Amino acid sequence: MILLYLETDEAGIAETSLETVALARSLAEAGGGIAIRAVLFGGLPEGVAGQLAAHGVDEVFHVTGAGFEAFSGAAWASALQALRERTGSVVVAAGGSPRGNEVLAHLAARLDVPMAANVVSFAGLAPFVVTRQVVGGAALEEMRLDQRPALFTVAGHSWTARAAVTPGKAEWHEEAPEVAPGDLAARIVSVGQREAVRPGALKRARVVVGAGRGAGGPDGFDGVVELAELLGGALGVSRVVTSLGWRPHHEQVGQTGSRISPELYIPCGISGAIQHWAGCSSSKTILAINTDPEAPMVTKADYAVIGDMHEVVPAIVEELRRRSGA
Amino acid sequence: MDVLVCVKRVPDSSSQILLTEDAQAVDGRHVGFTVSPHEECAVELAARLADATGGTATVLTLGPAEAVEQLRNALALGCGAAVHVEADTSRFGPADVAREIAAVVREHEGAGSPYDLVLLGNDAADSGDFQVGIRLAYALGRPVVNGAKVVELADGVATAHVDGPAGAETWSAPLPAVVTVLEGGVEPRYPTIKGRMAARKVQIEQRRPAYEPGGSRRTRLLLPPPEPSTVQVLGKGAEAAPAVVDLFEKLGVR
Numbered sequence: 001m002i003l004l005y006l007e008t009d010e011a012g013i014a015e016t017s018l019e020t021v022a023l024a025r026s027l028a029e030a031g032g033g034i035a036i037r038a039v040l041f042g043g044l045p046e047g048v049a050g051q052l053a054a055h056g057v058d059e060v061f062h063v064t065g066a067g068f069e070a071f072s073g074a075a076w077a078s079a080l081q082a083l084r085e086r087t088g089s090v091v092v093a094a095g096g097s098p099r100g101n102e103v104l105a106h107l108a109a110r111l112d113v114p115m116a117a118n119v120v121s122f123a124g125l126a127p128f129v130v131t132r133q134v135v136g137g138a139a140l141e142e143m144r145l146d147q148r149p150a151l152f153t154v155a156g157h158s159w160t161a162r163a164a165v166t167p168g169k170a171e172w173h174e175e176a177p178e179v180a181p182g183d184l185a186a187r188i189v190s191v192g193q194r195e196a197v198r199p200g201a202l203k204r205a206r207v208v209v210g211a212g213r214g215a216g217g218p219d220g221f222d223g224v225v226e227l228a229e230l231l232g233g234a235l236g237v238s239r240v241v242t243s244l245g246w247r248p249h250h251e252q253v254g255q256t257g258s259r260i261s262p263e264l265y266i267p268c269g270i271s272g273a274i275q276h277w278a279g280c281s282s283s284k285t286i287l288a289i290n291t292d293p294e295a296p297m298v299t300k301a302d303y304a305v306i307g308d309m310h311e312v313v314p315a316i317v318e319e320l321r322r323r324s325g326a
Numbered sequence: 327m328d329v330l331v332c333v334k335r336v337p338d339s340s341s342q343i344l345l346t347e348d349a350q351a352v353d354g355r356h357v358g359f360t361v362s363p364h365e366e367c368a369v370e371l372a373a374r375l376a377d378a379t380g381g382t383a384t385v386l387t388l389g390p391a392e393a394v395e396q397l398r399n400a401l402a403l404g405c406g407a408a409v410h411v412e413a414d415t416s417r418f419g420p421a422d423v424a425r426e427i428a429a430v431v432r433e434h435e436g437a438g439s440p441y442d443l444v445l446l447g448n449d450a451a452d453s454g455d456f457q458v459g460i461r462l463a464y465a466l467g468r469p470v471v472n473g474a475k476v477v478e479l480a481d482g483v484a485t486a487h488v489d490g491p492a493g494a495e496t497w498s499a500p501l502p503a504v505v506t507v508l509e510g511g512v513e514p515r516y517p518t519i520k521g522r523m524a525a526r527k528v529q530i531e532q533r534r535p536a537y538e539p540g541g542s543r544r545t546r547l548l549l550p551p552p553e554p555s556t557v558q559v560l561g562k563g564a565e566a567a568p569a570v571v572d573l574f575e576k577l578g579v580r
Contacts, residue, residue, distance in 0.1 A: 009491070071490065073460070073472060099491070101449075102472045105457035109464035114419065114543050117449070117456040129545060134454050135352060138343045141453075142545040153456075186469035186499035193493055207579050231579055239363065242510075249510035255339070255451065256363040256509040264579050274339040275363075285577060287570065288557075299555040303573060307563035315564035319571045320580065 002028055003089035003149075004038045004057075005080055005103050012051050016095030018161030020154040021055045023119070024093060025164055028056075030125055036168065037061065039083055041076060042068055049170050056164030059087075059171045067179030070191070071099065074183035077106030082177055089149055093119075096153040104151050113147045118155035133158075136255035136278030157261055157282040202251065207233030208262045210253060210280070211241065214269015214290065214309050218246040223313035224268055230320050236260060238276045254279035268309035272297025289313065327379035327479050327501075330434075330441040331372035332386045332427055333361040333400060334415075335393040336452040349546040351416050352452055361396050364447030366514040368507040371477055372445050373404025373515075379479055382406040384441070388426050389415050394530065401525035402517040409531040418535075419542035420453070424461035429536035431466060441502065443484055448473050448506045453542075459506035469499040475511025487511065 002024050006017040013021075021036070028034040037059040038052055044062065052060055063079045080103065084092055092107060094100035096118045108115035116130050120140065123129040127144050133155050134141045145152065202208065209228040215221055221235070228235045236253035237246070253260055255278035265283035270276060272288075272295055280286070281300075288301035289312050298304045305312050337343070337354030344353040361369075369385065376383035384407040385400035387393045397408040411426050418426070431441055444466075446459040463470030471477075474486035479501070486497040486505050499505070517525075560569040574580035 007491075071495075073470070098473055101456035102460070105460040105472075106464075108421075108457060109424075109461045112421070114421065115455075115457055116543075117454055131548070132454075134547070135337075135339055135343055135452050136454070138339065138549075139345070139352065140548040140550060142548065144543045144545055146543075182469075186471050186497060186503065188490075188495050189498045190496045191490060191493045192496075231574070233579075245513065252510070264574075264577055274343065287560075287573065293559070299557060300553075301557050304557050304559050305561055305563075305566040305570060306559060307566065311564045312566060312570075315567035316570050319567040320574075323571060 001087055001089040002034055002036050002091045002093065003080070003084055003087060004036065005076070005092070005094040005100065006038045006040055007095060007097060007099060008040060008044055008048060010045060012045050012048055013055075014095065014097070015161060016097045016100065016154070016156050018055060019156065019159040020093055020095045020100075021057060022159040022161055023154050025056050027091065027122060030122075035059065037087055037089065039063060039080055041079070049172060053167045053170035054163045055161070056166065056168045057170050058168045059173065061173045061175050063175045063177065065176030067184060070188040072184060072187055073102045073106045074186070075179045076103045077110055078179055078183050079175070079177050080107050081110055083175070084149060092149045092151050094153050096155045100153045104153050108151050111149065111151075113149065113151060114145060115151040115153075116143050116145060117153050119152045120155050120158040136274050137281060138274040138278070156259060202234045202236055202253070202258045203260055205234035205260070206263045207231040208236045208253070208260055208265050208283070209233055210236045210238070210265060210267035210270050211309070212238035212267065212270030212276070213240045215241065215246065216310070220310065221247065223310065223317065226317050227266070227313055230317060233262070236280070238270050238273075267297050267301075268313060270297050271295045272300060327375060327381040327442040328439065329372040329375050329381065329383045329443045329445060330386055330431065331365075331368050331383060331400070331405065331445040333365045333369065333396050333447075334387060334450050334452075335359050335389045335396045336362060336450060339451050343549065345547050345549060349548070350544065351547070359392070359395065361399075362447045362449070362451040363509040364449065364507055367509050367512050368445040368447055369400045369403055369405065370512045370514040371507060374512070375443065375477065375479055376406070377404070381442070384409060386427065386430060387411070388413055388418065388423055388535070397530055398525050399517070401528050402521040403515055404521075406528070407531070408528060409533065411533045411535055413535045417541060418539045420455040420458045421461055422537070422539035422541070424458050424465055425537055426535055427458075427462050428465035430533065443477070443479065443501060444504045445477070446504070446506050448508045459504055463504040466504070468502055468504050470504040470506070471497045471499050472506045473508045474505050475508055477505050477507070
């Protein structure tokens, strides 16, 4: 049996969680029709039961009550641990999101078993071998998970969320487990409102215009900001740019910044180091603007313009305005 | 307040990745070594917290003899003491690393110099295990806050700021505690000549691992096969603008 910790957002089950269900279905089929059980926490948007059934989930445990009002990795893991025991699940998985990794790490520590972060596929069932991303996705690691339960998280965008051919029953259980006081020693005391421009906006943007060292300095971003505005998109920058203090960190795309997956990403003056590629490789289409035709970002892109961003970007802005008749 | 900050020597990931011949590790010989960006910020936070509270920031690493370079760097950036658990890191999985850090913390506590706070990076730039800090907290029986951008210490409590999915979260944890750090909350300082000179004089506490490692469960490392470039060059310089806007129209983003 496979037990999944799933996250929700305003729209329903989070995308990374649905991707995790897709991997779990593949694993369940390979194992000869293993049941998939999901654990959800706290307040839920409407329609999640139907969504989970459509994605092939057999049973759902909805955890609420004292100790589950605000997120706590330890409390969440304590509930997962109890449900794991009760259901005899041999695999526990979650999306490779900050919370998915955090909760599974708590569970791994509590059970004293290994945990594989950011798994992209499983290479075999006996022994159970998973392949996971390391070095920001620039390399892969094959890792054996011999102990049970086997714990892992699923790397974002490594699977595609899609409805199951045979829907599940999504049989619903309400749960209100007790939480030990020690598991609430570290706790959230307040949650502030999101500001208008935050990483969430960058992660959700359909178009992201990127800028790197080629911007030349803190005053070199007017063109890319204007282009992003004209396309209704967001600005994303490389780590060099935030390290030099040219732009704020929340605009950073990369291994230690936001991971984006827009319809179109336009990196300007970004060479495409591993650190940056880790954050933008899931973009549907990449149009690189760079003076160096050999830069990794150019060779990995779908389209490229070879030239200085300070000449190319204003010309694109002008062409956009001309065609809009402005 | 005394703060322990843990760092890991990792190959610099701004360059191309090569594997060792046995496919068990990333070959860093030609690319140079560093620590993760998250850890650079953890070192900065440790130095500031120790400064503000009249305590000491101690930097710890588990790594080969060469990892002394990362310890000296942290000493030049505001840490006042260093501990080196010399070991072949490829034999250590995340649970092993957590257990070794816990052994150092407990021994210092037993010797009457406990750490009020242990800081780590949220995840290492190479192995990306996302669990050492949390395992350490359980090994020590301490609370843990994960993914903090900023940490403050006052009245026996650590207050940590985390960018949560719904907004800016303020976390509270009684000391002693463990906090894992994400890049972006503080600007790491640049080393001064004076700092580098002082760092050279610090006596590093040398240790051997306290336990036999269980291992990483790694079978091997792989490099994704390089995909042949399929880039379509739309043009050079400003003259490419019409072709670019044609592409926008084709993709429906304009």
